[in-house]
Amino acid sequence: MAGRSPAKAKSKKSKTLGKPNLKPATAWPRKPIDLYFWPTPNGWKISIALEEMGLPYNIIPVNIARGDQFKPDFLKISPNNRMPAIVDHDGPGGRPISIFESGAILQYLGRRTGKFYPADERGRIEVDQWLFWQMANLGPKAGEAHHFRNYALEKQPYAIERFTNEMNRLYGVMNTRLKDREFLAGRYSIADMACIGWASRYERQGQDMNEFPHVRRWMNTILARPAVKRGMGIRIEEAGKVDMKDPNVRAVLFNQRARTI
Numbered sequence: 001m002a003g004r005s006p007a008k009a010k011s012k013k014s015k016t017l018g019k020p021n022l023k024p025a026t027a028w029p030r031k032p033i034d035l036y037f038w039p040t041p042n043g044w045k046i047s048i049a050l051e052e053m054g055l056p057y058n059i060i061p062v063n064i065a066r067g068d069q070f071k072p073d074f075l076k077i078s079p080n081n082r083m084p085a086i087v088d089h090d091g092p093g094g095r096p097i098s099i100f101e102s103g104a105i106l107q108y109l110g111r112r113t114g115k116f117y118p119a120d121e122r123g124r125i126e127v128d129q130w131l132f133w134q135m136a137n138l139g140p141k142a143g144e145a146h147h148f149r150n151y152a153l154e155k156q157p158y159a160i161e162r163f164t165n166e167m168n169r170l171y172g173v174m175n176t177r178l179k180d181r182e183f184l185a186g187r188y189s190i191a192d193m194a195c196i197g198w199a200s201r202y203e204r205q206g207q208d209m210n211e212f213p214h215v216r217r218w219m220n221t222i223l224a225r226p227a228v229k230r231g232m233g234i235r236i237e238e239a240g241k242v243d244m245k246d247p248n249v250r251a252v253l254f255n256q257r258a259r260t261i
């Protein structure tokens with residue numbers, strides 16, 4: 001997969017979003033974390049967390065429209081052929097570790113830094129519930145809503161209604177939860193970081209935030225955070241050129257079946 005110099009990736013965003021954070025906040029990590037990334041709601045979860053936690057990182061673009069996610073070296077890190085993934089060269093015991101699945105990555109970063117992920121069991125369970133809620137509900141259902149509403153060439157009313165309704169239900173659950181607390185787990189946490197990218201795309205999911213005023217307030221608060229702006233503001237030039245109607249892109253993304261070894 002094509003590497004990208006961190007300086008180049010960082011200098012792009014520094015133009016509009018302030019200086020990149022290259023200094024470790026603590027002794028860990030001794031080397032920047034490698035973030036395998038493409039600018040989508042799942043990728044943003046980790047770029048937001050790294051920015052919020054003040055951790056140094058290199059961006060390694062994974063062009064999922066071209067098939068970088070199937071390259072053998074990437075599959076060693078992320079066997080489900082999905083980004084994001086990270087490599088921490090200063091993992092447990094000082095040895096490198098790779099992690100795939102954004103929820104597992106967020107928990108790892110939260111445990112290592114002690115930030116945005118409480119150490120006490122009750123506080124941690126509050127965060128875990130909403131993190132897993134995102135991983136099992138908000139993300140997958142929003143992904144299907146995006147697919148059937150925006151990418152499917154033939155419009156399938158049953159699928160569109162099913163996933164638009166599910167998104168409406170999920171924003172209702174979130175709205176109730178946020179009625180009497182500022183963030184999903186009370187205090188700002190990795191659970192909010194997991195949700196914000198998907199929620200920010202509510203229009204593509206056929207939703208109107210006037211119906212969910214507590215979600216709208218939560219969203220505006222989080223989107224105004226400088227670290228969130230930096231995390232969601234990372235520009236990868238090639239990503240801007242992807243045409244989802246291109247048959248080659250569709251063949252990579254929408255025709256996946258088991259690949260036997």
Ligand SMILES: N[C@@H](CCC(=O)N[C@@H](CS)C(=O)NCC(=O)O)C(=O)O
Pocket residue numbers: 040041042043064069081082083084100101102103252253
């Ligand atoms: N549950 C995974 C989902 C990751 C995911 O779906 N990533 C998408 C981009 S948003 C991807 O890499 N797609 C590549 C593909 O479909 O082949 C996570 O949260 O890490």
